[in-house]
Amino acid sequence: MEAAATGTNYLNNGYGVASWLLTKDHKRIAVLYLISITVMFLLGSLFAVGIRVELLTPQGDVFGADTYNKLFTMHGVVMVFFFLLPSIPAVLGNFLVPMMIGARDLAFPRINLASWYIYVIGAAFSMYAMIAGGVDTGWTFYTPYSSGASNTNVIPMAVGIFITGFSSILTGLNFIVTIHRMRAPGLTWFRLPLFIWAHYATSLIMILGTPVIAITLLLVALERGLGIGIFDPALGGDPILFQHLFWFYSHPAVYIMILPAMGVISETITCFARKQIFGYSFVAISSLAIAVLGFLVWGHHMFVSGQSVYAALVFSVLSFAVAIPSAVKVFNWSATLYKGAISFEAPMLYVIGFIGLFTIGGLTGLFLSNLGVDIHVHDTYFVVAHFHYIMVGGAIMGYQAGLHFWWPKMFGKMYPENPARISAALVFIGFNLTFFPQFIVGYLGMPRRYHAYPDEFQVLNVLSTAGASILALGYLLPAFYLLWSLKYGRDAGPNPWRAKGLEWTTPSPPPTENFESTPYVEEDAYAYGTREAHVV
Amino acid sequence: MSSTLPLFPEQASTIASQVDLLYWFLVAVSLFFAVLIAAIVLGFAVKYRRRSDDEVGADIHGSLALELLWTVIPFGIALVMFAWGAHVYLQIARPPDNSMEIFVVGKQWMWKIQHMEGRREINELHVPIGKPVKLTITSEDVIHSFYIPAFRVKKDAVPGRYTELWFEATKPGTYHLFCAEYCGTEHSKMIGQVIAMEPAAYEEWLTQSDVQPVAVAAAPGADAAPADAVPASAADMAKAGENLFLQKGCLACHMDAPGSLGPSLAGVYGNERKFQDGTTAVGDETYIRESILNPLKHVVAGYQPVMPTFQGQLSEQELMQLIQYVKSLAQAAPGDAADGSGADAATTGEES
Numbered sequence: 001m002e003a004a005a006t007g008t009n010y011l012n013n014g015y016g017v018a019s020w021l022l023t024k025d026h027k028r029i030a031v032l033y034l035i036s037i038t039v040m041f042l043l044g045s046l047f048a049v050g051i052r053v054e055l056l057t058p059q060g061d062v063f064g065a066d067t068y069n070k071l072f073t074m075h076g077v078v079m080v081f082f083f084l085l086p087s088i089p090a091v092l093g094n095f096l097v098p099m100m101i102g103a104r105d106l107a108f109p110r111i112n113l114a115s116w117y118i119y120v121i122g123a124a125f126s127m128y129a130m131i132a133g134g135v136d137t138g139w140t141f142y143t144p145y146s147s148g149a150s151n152t153n154v155i156p157m158a159v160g161i162f163i164t165g166f167s168s169i170l171t172g173l174n175f176i177v178t179i180h181r182m183r184a185p186g187l188t189w190f191r192l193p194l195f196i197w198a199h200y201a202t203s204l205i206m207i208l209g210t211p212v213i214a215i216t217l218l219l220v221a222l223e224r225g226l227g228i229g230i231f232d233p234a235l236g237g238d239p240i241l242f243q244h245l246f247w248f249y250s251h252p253a254v255y256i257m258i259l260p261a262m263g264v265i266s267e268t269i270t271c272f273a274r275k276q277i278f279g280y281s282f283v284a285i286s287s288l289a290i291a292v293l294g295f296l297v298w299g300h301h302m303f304v305s306g307q308s309v310y311a312a313l314v315f316s317v318l319s320f321a322v323a324i325p326s327a328v329k330v331f332n333w334s335a336t337l338y339k340g341a342i343s344f345e346a347p348m349l350y351v352i353g354f355i356g357l358f359t360i361g362g363l364t365g366l367f368l369s370n371l372g373v374d375i376h377v378h379d380t381y382f383v384v385a386h387f388h389y390i391m392v393g394g395a396i397m398g399y400q401a402g403l404h405f406w407w408p409k410m411f412g413k414m415y416p417e418n419p420a421r422i423s424a425a426l427v428f429i430g431f432n433l434t435f436f437p438q439f440i441v442g443y444l445g446m447p448r449r450y451h452a453y454p455d456e457f458q459v460l461n462v463l464s465t466a467g468a469s470i471l472a473l474g475y476l477l478p479a480f481y482l483l484w485s486l487k488y489g490r491d492a493g494p495n496p497w498r499a500k501g502l503e504w505t506t507p508s509p510p511p512t513e514n515f516e517s518t519p520y521v522e523e524d525a526y527a528y529g530t531r532e533a534h535v536v
Numbered sequence: 537m538s539s540t541l542p543l544f545p546e547q548a549s550t551i552a553s554q555v556d557l558l559y560w561f562l563v564a565v566s567l568f569f570a571v572l573i574a575a576i577v578l579g580f581a582v583k584y585r586r587r588s589d590d591e592v593g594a595d596i597h598g599s600l601a602l603e604l605l606w607t608v609i610p611f612g613i614a615l616v617m618f619a620w621g622a623h624v625y626l627q628i629a630r631p632p633d634n635s636m637e638i639f640v641v642g643k644q645w646m647w648k649i650q651h652m653e654g655r656r657e658i659n660e661l662h663v664p665i666g667k668p669v670k671l672t673i674t675s676e677d678v679i680h681s682f683y684i685p686a687f688r689v690k691k692d693a694v695p696g697r698y699t700e701l702w703f704e705a706t707k708p709g710t711y712h713l714f715c716a717e718y719c720g721t722e723h724s725k726m727i728g729q730v731i732a733m734e735p736a737a738y739e740e741w742l743t744q745s746d747v748q749p750v751a752v753a754a755a756p757g758a759d760a761a762p763a764d765a766v767p768a769s770a771a772d773m774a775k776a777g778e779n780l781f782l783q784k785g786c787l788a789c790h791m792d793a794p795g796s797l798g799p800s801l802a803g804v805y806g807n808e809r810k811f812q813d814g815t816t817a818v819g820d821e822t823y824i825r826e827s828i829l830n831p832l833k834h835v836v837a838g839y840q841p842v843m844p845t846f847q848g849q850l851s852e853q854e855l856m857q858l859i860q861y862v863k864s865l866a867q868a869a870p871g872d873a874a875d876g877s878g879a880d881a882a883t884t885g886e887e888s
Contacts, residue, residue: 065721138718144695145678149644149720233696239679240694274586275593282603304681304716305692306699309629313622320614324607331606332598334573337580339594344581352577359573363566370617372558372624376688379681379716443559444545445685447716450724454712459541529592 009412009509024109025512030095031410032116033086038479040082040123045475047075052434052465060452068451069136070152076139081161082123084395085253088260089171089206090119092402093199095410097175099503099510100193102184102519107177115170122164129156138449140250143231143242147223155225158217165214168256172206175199184502186521190281193501193525197284198263201291205252205259209295213249216242240305247298255294257391258358259287261398262329265351268405269333270526271499272348273340277526279332286325293322303374312371319369326362330355345497346420350401353428357393361386364439382442385435393431400427400478407482408496412508413489419481426474433467500526548711548732549687550704554624556688561620565613628689631702635670638663639773639860641852642673642680642693645722647713650853652860653742654772659728661713663705664738670702672821676852681717684730690716698821705732777861780854789843798843799836805863810837824859 010027013019020028050071054062063071094112098105106112129135135157137146146154179200183192220242222228229235231242270277277283299307299315333355342348364386367373377383408414437460446457453461495504502519503510547553584593638661641648650656663669673682675693682701683690686709691701715726733741781787789798804819812835817823826833828850831843850858 060724065724069718069721069723136720142679142718145718145720149678239696273584273593274591276595276597278596279598279603282598304690305679306694306697309626312625312629316621316625317615317618320618321611323614324611327610328603328607330573331602334576334580335598335602337577337584339596340580340584341586341591341593342581342584343586352581355577356570356574359570360566363569366566366614366617367559367562370558370562370621372555372621372628373562374621375625375628375690376555376685378690379683440543444542445683445712445714447683447714447724449718452724454727456540456542529595 008511009507010512011411011509013512022113024105024113026094026098026106026109026112027410027510029112029116030091033090033094033119036116036120036123037083037086037091040078044075044078044083045472047071047078048468049472051075052468054451055453055461056465058453058455058458063451065451066136069449070134072449073135073138074130077126077135077157077161079391080139080253081164082119082126084257084391085168086119086171087257087395087399088264088402089175089199089202089256090116092264092399092406093175093260094171096195096406096503097178097199098182099506099514100196100501101179101182101187102502102515102521103178103182104513104515106174107181108174111170112174115167115174118170119164119167122160122162122167125156125160125163129153129160132156140246141217141220141242143220143223143237143239144233147220147230148232148234155221158221162214162217162221165210168206169210172203172210175203176207184519184521190284191521191524192284194266194277194280194283194287195260195263197287198259198266201287202256202259204291205256205294209249209252209256212245213253216245216249240302240307243302243305244298247301248295251298251301252291252294254387254390255290257395258398259290261354261395261402262287264398264402264405265333265354267501268347268351268401269336270528271405271497272345272351273337273342274498274528275336275340275526276524276528277332278335278338279328280525282328283332286328289325290322293318293325297322300369300374303371304378316369316371320366323362323366323369330359330362344421345404345417346415346424347401347405349421349424350397350404353424354394354397354401356428357389357397357431361389361393364389376445377442379447380442381438381446381448384448385438385442388435388438393435397427400424403478403482405497406503407485408492409503409508409510411486412492413485414492414496415485415489416481419477423474423477423481426470426477430467430470430472430474434464434471435467437461437463437467500528546686546709546711548705548707548709549684549689550706551624551628552686552688552706554627558620558624562617565617631670631700632668635668635702637670637672639853639856640671640673640682640693641676641856642682642715642719642726643676644678644720645715645726647682647715647726647728648853650773650856651742652773654776655742655744659713661728661730662738662741663730663732664735665705665708665732666735668702668704670700672856673699673701674852674856678719679717680715680719680726683714683716684711685714686711687730692717698825705730708732708734773857773860774864777857777859777864780850780858781861784846784849797840799839801862802865804865809834811835812837812839812841821859824862825855828855828858
């Protein structure tokens with residue numbers, strides 16, 4: 001191969017626009033995704049700023065009611081469908097799945113590129129919906145409001161999400177085939193990094209769940225556009241059917257967000273503790289358990305919708321069951337630290353933050369699985385707080401941990417450590433100040449999606465907005481120092497963390513073909529060596 | 537800025553203290569585990585911090601005993617939480633038989649309420665304390681949710697069907713009423729007050745005229761009060777339903793006489809109905825409603841599918857009045873429709 005000359009890597013192997021837009025290299029596609037989802041994250045954050053500014057005062061005085069309703073809708077749509085769902089899988093997963101299993105690329109490089117284009121086309125539709133005046137249905141698109149009463153751009157938004165869904169399906173398909181067929185010799189299933197197990201479980205949800213949300217939103221568009229009665233009782237439809245279909249996907253979708261983050265945590269915590277993961281097979285299997293059980297709990301979003309008492313009881317007990325594999329993971333990560341050799345660079349700070357916030361998010365999930373308490377807190381800020389602890393405190397902390405951990409691998413440069421630590425601390429403090437008061441105001445009874453609210457809730461809302469300002473700083477800082485590091489960061493070398501895993505055995509940034517020769521795997525994942533032979 | 541900082545909601549219903557006790561149990565368990573995990577993670581982080589650059593961790597792979605321990609114990613705790621939650625929920629979900637009934641219709645963006653005795657109000661709900669109250673709820677347009685935080689209860693108002701919610705207020709006072717399901721522009725203005733009163737005061741309130749309280753409450757989007765003024769507070773709901781029943785010509789077919797085109801309506805409510813296709817259903821509010829709006833869906837065995845639909849001809853409140861009338865027939869004529877029990881009962885029958 002002529003490209004094997006020293007210094008040639010995936011980044012400098014061609015500079016033209018076409019060399020990026022027509023690339024079939026999973027690493028370049030990961031970078032394309034990184035740029036796209038960062039733009040969407042910025043957009044979603046701007047909407048969040050609007051929400052928090054409005055809620056500073058009880059009167060709806062900054063924006064009109066319709067504008068406010070569009071703000072929280074577009075915040076939800078952008079963050080869920082165009083940032084969180086693709087975040088770790090499409091960026092870190094795309095980059096790392098082939099590298100971690102010793103492959104040259106994903107199984108279907110062209111499909112991989114196509115999935116990025118599909119994502120961009122879907123995002124373009126939803127951008128159009130936003131620019132043309134926005135959408136005000138809430139990200140949940142409940143019928144018959146979305147299919148009839150709302151007079152905003154529901155159809156283009158639904159079409160945008162429908163299209164983007166295919167990007168998710170194709171990515172999942174690509175990962176599953178790649179993990180089955182392209183593992184390096186010697187890399188048996190139980191030697192795989194847990195990041196791979198997590199992505200395998202995530203991919204299962206993507207290909208099984210996404211078609212359901214896609215067809216459901218298409219049905220909403222059909223009812224809205226052509227008056228075909230599916231969900232609107234005035235047309236002979238059933239509005240509750242929509243909720244079943246929507247949550248059949250959208251509850252598992254939470255696991256599409258959190259499972260890859262869990263994979264990141266397993267990689268990062270072992271590296272910074274220089275230690276084998278505690279209970280490898282339990283952590284691996286719990287990912288699959290979450291993927292399977294996650295499909296059986298959607299009814300807990302409908303405890304006050306009028307569903308039967310028996311359905312509610314069954315969904316409640318299953319929802320408690322899905323908490324167990326998550327708890328098992330947290331206990332195993334904690335135990336991994338025992339007798340480790342722990343250092344505290346930014347990725348590890350994010351990991352510790354993740355464990356704290358995810359634990360609170362998980363425990364408050366028990367309140368919502370609980371029938372007696374959920375009736376009261378359903379559709380209040382308690383729910384808003386809970387899912388932000390999971391999606392932001394969990395999924396985004398995991399994404400940040402992973403981005404810092406693999407940044408040197410992706411771009412060959414070290415980010416500056418101190419600003420990164422400061423930003424991790426800001427995120428943790430700002431996050432808690434933003435969302436913890438929302439548990440209290442939620443139990444007090446403040447419903448979500450309220451443009452104006454009774455005076456007595458103001459103090460807690462002011463705390464939330466203050467926290468959000470700190471959180472915003474914590475998110476802005478990395479944008480500067482990460483970009484700075486591309487030019488001024490010190491060279492990372494192949495393995496700055498002395499991490500295990502095949503991705504660290506190749507130069508940073510990696511060559512286009514990833515490995516000079518196909519690696520042969522002879523040891524378990526996380527074989528960080530021994531300080532003393534010790535068996536528990 | 538408001539000077540008050542409440543941290544916990546008022547308890548004003550019989551179920552509220554039970555929900556809160558369960559809540560505090562969950563808080564206690566959560567605190568225990570959160571503190572435990574924080575202590576483990578931070579404790580290990582300090583104790584096993586890396587002291588030299590070459591240091592590596594101990595070669596520990598796991599422990600089956602520990603895995604079982606931290607699977608089984610949380611699962612046991614989760615089951616306790618489930619069982620306790622189910623116990624509380626079953627009380628919330630099942631109204632006592634002696635509940636008094638009130639009807640609630642949600643629409644963008646107000647709550648319309650009618651008491652059995654005929655009194656109507658908007659965005660206000662007056663109830664007596666010490667008495668179970670059952671709300672039968674529906675919506676005219678999109679999904680809303682009827683939420684009284686001080687009572688710890690909530691139920692969606694779903695167009696096209698009835699849901700029910702019950703509570704027993706314990707303390708006289710004025711409490712928040714919220715719409716909890718996002719329903720469009722003025723969702724956050726779809727709020728009101730629940731006014732719990734001593735029973736005697738409630739009885740007195742029932743006898744007052746509607747006009748003033750409605751006019752006060754309907755301030756923001758106020759078309760409703762005058763617009764659909766059916767026989768305003770003139771009669772109780774069943775009586776209003778009977779008037780409608782005559783007005784719409786239902787009696788022509790639903791006579792309780794041999795050869796009548798439609799089946800008798802006496803005893804429909806609460807009893808099983810047999811249909812032409814062999815299926816059966818118990819006559820509840822939703823069934824009666826469906827029989828009026830979509831009469832050919834279930835045709836009672838022995839009758840022809842000839843009833844026209846009343847879809848679009850009746851408001852939600854009129855439907856509730858009709859249903860109340862049909863229910864009153866069931867109470868008046870428990871199975872002995874034969875002996876012609878008076879003018880308004882038993883002489884009627886509703887297609888199914």
